[in-house]
Amino acid sequence: xxxxxxxxxxxxKLQNFRxxxxxxxxxxxxxxxxxxxxxxxxxxxxxxxxxxxxxxxxENIANADTPNYKAKDLDFKALINNERSMSTRRTHxxxxxxxxxxxxxxxxxxxxxxxxxxxxxxxNFQQAEFGKxxxxxxxxxxxxxxxxxxxxxxxRGE
Numbered sequence: 778x779x780x781x782x783x784x785x786x787x788x789x790k791l792q793n794f795r796x797x798x799x800x801x802x803x804x805x806x807x808x809x810x811x812x813x814x815x816x817x818x819x820x821x822x823x824x825x826x827x828x829x830x831x832x833x834x835x836e837n838i839a840n841a842d843t844p845n846y847k848a849k850d851l852d853f854k855a856l857i858n859n860e861r862s863m864s865t866r867r868t869h870x871x872x873x874x875x876x877x878x879x880x881x882x883x884x885x886x887x888x889x890x891x892x893x894x895x896x897x898x899x900x901n902f903q904q905a906e907f908g909k910x911x912x913x914x915x916x917x918x919x920x921x922x923x924x925x926x927x928x929x930x931x932x933r934g935e
Contacts, residue, residue, distance in 0.1 A: 816928060819857065820921055826856055826882075827914040833883075834907040837898045845895035848886040848903065856882040 830851040840846040888897045 817921060817924060820917055820924070823857060824914070824917050824921060826851065826853055827910060827917055831907065831910050831914060834903055834910060837903045838900065838907065841896070841898045841900045841903070843896060846898060848888065848897045848899070850884050850886050850906075852882045852884050 830853060833849050833851055837846075837848045837850075886897060888899050889902075890899065891897065
């Protein structure tokens with residue numbers, strides 16, 4: 778084998794090696810990223826849903842005196858169960874949605890004592906629900922902070 782063909786062979790081997798190591802790095806990175814995607818589990822979605830519910834409850838409280846305003850709420854259980862069950866989730870926009878209920882989880886609350894002006898906000902109930910949801914939001918936030926602390930300790934090797 779002459780010198781030029783040997784150099785050419787080595788260059789081809791080197792190129793193949795670079796391709797293999799480049800793909801290996803990408804595959805390894807993708808594998809680690811997929812592990813980190815689910816590090817918070819359902820709590821990441823719960824946090825977003827709790828924030829959305831607090832916003833709706835705040836809107837209800839702000840519109841307690843608005844005639845014909847309909848009190849809105851979020852069906853938290855249905856939405857979180859829908860997130861957890863992958864079997865009923867649509868994977869393509871043309872597929873039929875079997876989740877049932879409202880697509881965005883928005884529901885309208887039926888009041889115990891309806892107002893004469895058509896407003897369905899019961900201020901005492903809305904304030905109580907806001908307080909409960911604030912406590913749940915804080916608990917979820919604390920859980921996520923503990924999870925992040927655990928990941929930090931694991932990365933440091935503690």
